Amino acid sequence: MLLDRDAIPLTTMIRCAIQQPAQAGVVSERPVSVLVVDGEPKTATVLVKLLRVDGFLVEVAADAAAAEARVERGPRPDVLVMDVSPARVGEVETLRRIHAHHPTLRLVLVTAHPQVAERLALGAAPGCRIVTKPIDYTGLLRLLEVAA
Amino acid sequence: MVIFTRTQRERRSSLPNPGLPPAAETRFEELKRYVAFAAEDAALLRSFRDVAAPHFARIAQEFYDRIRLHDEAHAVFTGEAQIARLQRSLVLWMERLFGGRYDEAYFEDTAQIGRVHVKVGLPQRYMFTAMALIRSSLLKLAEAAGPSGLAVMDAISRLLDLELAIMLESYRDNFVARIQQVERLERQALGASLARTEHRYVNAVELAHVIIVGLDAQGSILLFNQEAERITGFARDEVIGRSLLDCLAIEETGEGAELREILRGVAAAQGAASEREVVSRAIETAVSTRSGQRRSVLWQLTHAPSSGDDVCVFAIGRDTTDEKALLARTKQQEKLAAIGTLAAGLAHEIRNPLNGAQLHVTYLDRSLKKSGAHPELIETVGVVADEIRRLGSLVTEFLAFARPKPLLVKRVSVQTLLERAAQLVAAQAHQHGVEVVLDVPPQAIELEADGAKLEQVLLNLTQNAIEAVAGEAGAGHVVLRARRQPQTVSFEIEDDGPGIPEDAPIFDAFFSTKPQGTGLGLSISYRIITDHGGTLDVDSKRGRTVFRIVLPLDGPPDSALRSRVEAS
Numbered sequence: 001m002l003l004d005r006d007a008i009p010l011t012t013m014i015r016c017a018i019q020q021p022a023q024a025g026v027v028s029e030r031p032v033s034v035l036v037v038d039g040e041p042k043t044a045t046v047l048v049k050l051l052r053v054d055g056f057l058v059e060v061a062a063d064a065a066a067a068e069a070r071v072e073r074g075p076r077p078d079v080l081v082m083d084v085s086p087a088r089v090g091e092v093e094t095l096r097r098i099h100a101h102h103p104t105l106r107l108v109l110v111t112a113h114p115q116v117a118e119r120l121a122l123g124a125a126p127g128c129r130i131v132t133k134p135i136d137y138t139g140l141l142r143l144l145e146v147a148a
Numbered sequence: 149m150v151i152f153t154r155t156q157r158e159r160r161s162s163l164p165n166p167g168l169p170p171a172a173e174t175r176f177e178e179l180k181r182y183v184a185f186a187a188e189d190a191a192l193l194r195s196f197r198d199v200a201a202p203h204f205a206r207i208a209q210e211f212y213d214r215i216r217l218h219d220e221a222h223a224v225f226t227g228e229a230q231i232a233r234l235q236r237s238l239v240l241w242m243e244r245l246f247g248g249r250y251d252e253a254y255f256e257d258t259a260q261i262g263r264v265h266v267k268v269g270l271p272q273r274y275m276f277t278a279m280a281l282i283r284s285s286l287l288k289l290a291e292a293a294g295p296s297g298l299a300v301m302d303a304i305s306r307l308l309d310l311e312l313a314i315m316l317e318s319y320r321d322n323f324v325a326r327i328q329q330v331e332r333l334e335r336q337a338l339g340a341s342l343a344r345t346e347h348r349y350v351n352a353v354e355l356a357h358v359i360i361v362g363l364d365a366q367g368s369i370l371l372f373n374q375e376a377e378r379i380t381g382f383a384r385d386e387v388i389g390r391s392l393l394d395c396l397a398i399e400e401t402g403e404g405a406e407l408r409e410i411l412r413g414v415a416a417a418q419g420a421a422s423e424r425e426v427v428s429r430a431i432e433t434a435v436s437t438r439s440g441q442r443r444s445v446l447w448q449l450t451h452a453p454s455s456g457d458d459v460c461v462f463a464i465g466r467d468t469t470d471e472k473a474l475l476a477r478t479k480q481q482e483k484l485a486a487i488g489t490l491a492a493g494l495a496h497e498i499r500n501p502l503n504g505a506q507l508h509v510t511y512l513d514r515s516l517k518k519s520g521a522h523p524e525l526i527e528t529v530g531v532v533a534d535e536i537r538r539l540g541s542l543v544t545e546f547l548a549f550a551r552p553k554p555l556l557v558k559r560v561s562v563q564t565l566l567e568r569a570a571q572l573v574a575a576q577a578h579q580h581g582v583e584v585v586l587d588v589p590p591q592a593i594e595l596e597a598d599g600a601k602l603e604q605v606l607l608n609l610t611q612n613a614i615e616a617v618a619g620e621a622g623a624g625h626v627v628l629r630a631r632r633q634p635q636t637v638s639f640e641i642e643d644d645g646p647g648i649p650e651d652a653p654i655f656d657a658f659f660s661t662k663p664q665g666t667g668l669g670l671s672i673s674y675r676i677i678t679d680h681g682g683t684l685d686v687d688s689k690r691g692r693t694v695f696r697i698v699l700p701l702d703g704p705p706d707s708a709l710r711s712r713v714e715a716s
Binding site for chain 2: 042047050110113115132133136137
């Protein structure tokens with residue numbers, strides 16, 4: 001069937017990555033710290049559980065503002081996995097500030113609107129990765145390992 | 149029978165017979181016969197000459213003095229010099245009257261005098277009145293001569309009548325000539341006007357941008373204008389005399405049946421004295437062109453019974469093929485825009501719950517595997533995970549169709565595109581035992597287009613073609629073809645599979661003949677091509693199906709610039 005690589009560039013990239021042999025990056029000396037930003041508690045909880053099982057240090061923030069406060073307070077996490085929606089006002093601005101203050105902080109944006117998110121987020125935080133919902137967890141893992 | 153000749157002239161009896169014209173008689177002789185002017189008259193006049201001549205100058209003077217009293221008659225003259233000259237001429241004329249020789253030369257002189265009067269525009273009525281004046285003066289002279297003058301008076305009267313008759317003849321000749329001239333001019337004008345009118349009507353029919361076909365009562369073509377030739381590809385000499393229905397292979401069902409019904413009605417009504425024009429309602433039928441293409445024509449038939457012309461039906465047709473296609477495309481675009489808006493909103497509502505479900509299923513799958521659960525349980529969860537993924541891809545695909553990303557237009561090579569498509573399907577083709585052949589011209593063709601999207605379309609069409617021929621007995625060939633036209637490039641994906649049912653809405657979203665198909669592949673392809681300002685058509689029959697893409701070499705007409713700016 002038809003595969004629109006333009007619409008889902010990341011999943012294509014991830015699928016390519018999956019075909020490579022698994023790396024032992026997870027069991028490194030220092031665990032990768034992840035800040036999950038998601039306003040939906042059930043989804044956030046299960047994602048946190050999965051990531052912890054896979055050896056990540058995980059914390060949760062309910063929204064962008066809370067995430068910004070957490071990052072500013074420190075210690076700074078390695079990766080931010082953030083649910084973004086064009087419908088939430090101020091989110092892109094917060095993202096821009098976080099990226100401006102912490103340019104090396106890796107950003108993985110999870111969205112139901114990849115095209116819109118791409119347009120808004122890439123301007124605010126160049127280099128961020130966009131993952132389309134529903135999350136392909138294995139793909140996300142590879143992305144986090146690369147990000148780490 | 150009495151035959152008069154010049155040498156046998158004689159005074160005839162008092163009962164002339166004007167009803168018996170002798171052979172070879174001149175006009176003058178005929179007139180003389182009528183008024184019974186004979187040699188005796190001539191002699192009498194000659195003998196009276198010496199008596200009359202001294203009075204001529206006076207008579208001429210009186211004649212012109214009389215005219216001076218009459219405004220209208222006087223208006224004929226140009227001045228005194230002319231009057232003096234004419235007065236002298238009148239004296240000469242009177243001398244001539246009494247000359248005694250009344251032969252053809254005399255006749256000719258009189259006719260000449262008549263012509264001069266016609267030429268100067270003297271009205272006929274003044275010819276009569278003038279002659280009456282002269283007659284009165286001359287008769288007075290004869291009367292004064294006593295009893296012998298009676299015969300002279302008679303002769304003078306006869307001669308003056310002859311003079312009058314001859315001169316009036318000039319008026320008649322002139323009148324006839326003028327009428328003939330008027331008629332000639334009128335004929336010329338009428339001819340020119342008819343030619344002009346005909347030219348106008350011929351132009352109107354020939355240059356009209358509508359099909360105009362004239363039919364006789366049997367439906368045979370008698371008139372076939374340029375537009376009809378252009379649309380159908382038939383030259384008029386190929387179709388004149390043939391049945392319109394047969395020539396253009398107009399269908400026997402639907403609207404075609406109605407057209408047939410009207411023509412049958414015309415044939416039946418022929419002979420019935422109906423002079424009323426009947427205009428049919430608009431009827432849309434398909435017609436076959438000379439090359440076998442089907443085009444859509446909107447007809448209006450006018451039954452115009454007229455005597456004197458075999459054409460009794462005018463079929464006026466408008467080619468609506470392109471219009472219909474454009475309308476369909478516009479409708480499709482509008483539908484897509486509406487669906488796009490809806491899809492974007494829906495995508496959010498579907499992807500969010502799917503995300504929760506997927507993560508929970510992943511967690512469940514992991515936990516079951518870790519706890520050593522029954523494989524059936526693990527498999528069940530796996531099915532749920534697959535189905536969630538499928539839903540996710542469907543949303544993605546549907547969005548790609550309904551709200552595609554703007555085109556990223558660049559210069560791309562046609563050959564490269566087709567070679568890549570062939571490479572990408574090579575494994576699938578091999579697996580199904582299908583031969584994929586490239587048919588591209590050796591010289592490079594390049595066009596402005598979104599290469600990735602075009603590749604997606606070519607891949608989609610090629611995969612469909614492979615699936616169509618796979619497992620089909622006697623089939624198994626797919627040709628990827630490209631050709632360059634002046635402004636466009638055409639791609640063809642041809643297969644020798646079973647063909648597509650004629651009314652299958654293959655370009656409609658969610659129409660699919662495949663068990664696992666989403667029904668979006670061709671819709672997306674169609675959208676990509678139309679977004680490029682191109683066309684995607686299919687021509688299908690058993691054993692040969694061709695999907696044809698035609699794209700402008702210069703890229704999409706309006707979006708090109710915008711996309712290029714965005715891309716940079």
